[in-house]
Amino acid sequence: MSDSTTPSPTRALSEQGVSIWLDDLSRERLRTGNLAELVASRDVVGVTTNPTIFAAAVSKGDAYDEQLAALAAAGTPAEEAVWTIVTDDVRAAADVLRPVFDATDGVDGRVSIEVDPRLARDTDATVALAQQLWKTVDRPNVMIKIPATVEGLPAITRTLAEGISVNVTLIFSLERYAAVIDAFFAGVEGAKAAGLDLSKLGSVASFFLSRVDTAVDKALTAVGSPEALEARGTAALANARLAYELFQERFASDRWQALADAGAHVQRPLWASTGTKNPDYSDTMYVTELVAADEVNTMPEKTLDAVADHGVVTGDTIAGTFESSREHLRAIESFGVSMAEVTAKLESDGVDSFVTSWEELLDTITAGLERQAGSGS
Template sequence: MSTPTAALAAAGVSIWLDDLSRERIESGELAELVRTRNVTGVTTNPSIFQAAITRGAGYGPALAREAAAAASADEAILRITTDDVRDACDVLREVYDATGGVDGHVSIEVSPELAHDTEGTIAQALALHAAVARPNVLIKIPATRAGLPAITAVVAAGVSVNVTLIFSLERYTEVIDAYLTGLEQARANRLDLTTIHSVASFFISRVDTEVDARLAAIGTDAALALRGQAALANARLAYNLYEQRFEEPRVRALLAAGANRQRPLWASTGVKDPSFPDTRYVTELVARGTVNTMPAATLEATFDHAIITGDTVTARDADARAVLDALAAAGVDFGDVTRLLEERGVAAFVDSWADLTSTVAAALAPALTH
């Protein structure tokens, strides 16, 4: 019997797991999710690693080795996280090979402390790529102003990139341009474009959380009727933009040279508002050629009871624009929403990175004092 995740995959959506831990890898659970839940990729971020290491999740021996080697917290974090990502890449390697590199990727993010440091981001992205040393690793770079030229430089060096923390259509346009420019430079450098992959991670639930809070504060019937619509409208317009941009002559020339499209990826797909279905950001964002990266709970909910009805994105751009127009008429400044969400997203990852560093430093401290 076909499962909802199988139906989602058949509809052209790549299912990636937005979670990783050493325990999940070593127990065989990740491989099992590939086999039974149609998982074809993994994404990570500082919050995920912080949670995994704080829980323990099989990191005791690794931390003991790092302590015995008198490693600093930063050195230990680099080795532990790149080891996890390398091992996950090996689990997904068969998927990568079978799909010609379209799927089978595992993402690792540059330090969020570098979000406004172009040169620092470039240097760490290249270092992470070299440390993992697997063709199916994606280096996550935030779509900040400083991140845009870093995306171009890293892609130009032949490194595959997951562009993260995208909230606005305006910034998404700049992300696409940064990727295309990087491909053009890679082609000029005579690199093999077929080996360079990218996804553009458009964040979903955080948009509704912020917009719905503003609608509640406005409190009119017209405002309250718009609850839960902003994120889907924003994502559908992003997909429409993707379709348009990747048909341009500039892109066709790159595709003819072997380049890959930068696929839209729906991130932050766990539903925060309990009044909405827990699979809302899965079933309402079905479109061929997209990725949906799901927290473990959302993945299980999708497998258990999601109803996949086919494409729920394409040709809905007019309705999506009407939603954004209605939000503006109700008094919601959507540009302010997306600016704030980018700032908060960076700050949250910086906080998680600080917590991770503190946790690891505390684990190393007893050995370092002897």
């Protein structure tokens, strides 16, 4: 049991250099002051969103009814209404987090908004929408989420080169993460060449966790040998730890140092998909087993509550793990499970999942507009 001199688990994470971001946003959370409360009491210093989050938010309660009524009265098309609602929420959250942004010189206090996932394979359309969202939200602490697809990589570079902060999402493999870092370097170099203030430019690289274990565990279970079964639950942490090793190596380069000298901030690795899907696993494992400086952990509220309640933060849990992480992945490969195939499918499925959620959000808004128009509000 902790005494008054022992920091809370969330405070301990912050002291270790882990930035806690909330993987959720809703109008209700903003109106009740819950987001501000989490900033004050749970050390939350950022927010991430995606179509799934907004689809859930709009489908619950009546927080959006007034705005839906106004949009319906104006004859606003459903897709335009989606962006009006989403950008309003992100702008309001950015205002809540602005003091954090100012206090950390732009490192934290960030709120992410995702481009239309249907554009994940269209570089030019992704860049155009990123520019539009940046102007519409009109807050320096917003980040535009762009998926790390092959087509997304040049979009990341072009968007950063224009001075627009980027959260790179849906990263599953070490190979793709290396390409994301290259895209980041090129983008910041472009911004530097354009004479932009690099200290205002922010970026994170969102590396997904629980989805990796779910997919690899399924394959290992199918193998069925005692050794294969014993390897379950090791893939995501090993993958993430080796991503952190890559982060350390690439941001120790002369290429990066030239950008840092010009005022640029590192692109921090962000651990995403941190809610444990297997009930046999610790509900804090994707947090407490990945503690190191210069990283972000974005948590759904259930995971944040679990960490605050019983998370054990003992210090850096990544240093010294790189060789054992390689051994874990080699063992998985030895059972005939290809990490390259698993991560490629996860990326494809992730894009499809976000498209489905986007369509659900569009359907929810369409139904809401029709309901409000029918009520004569």
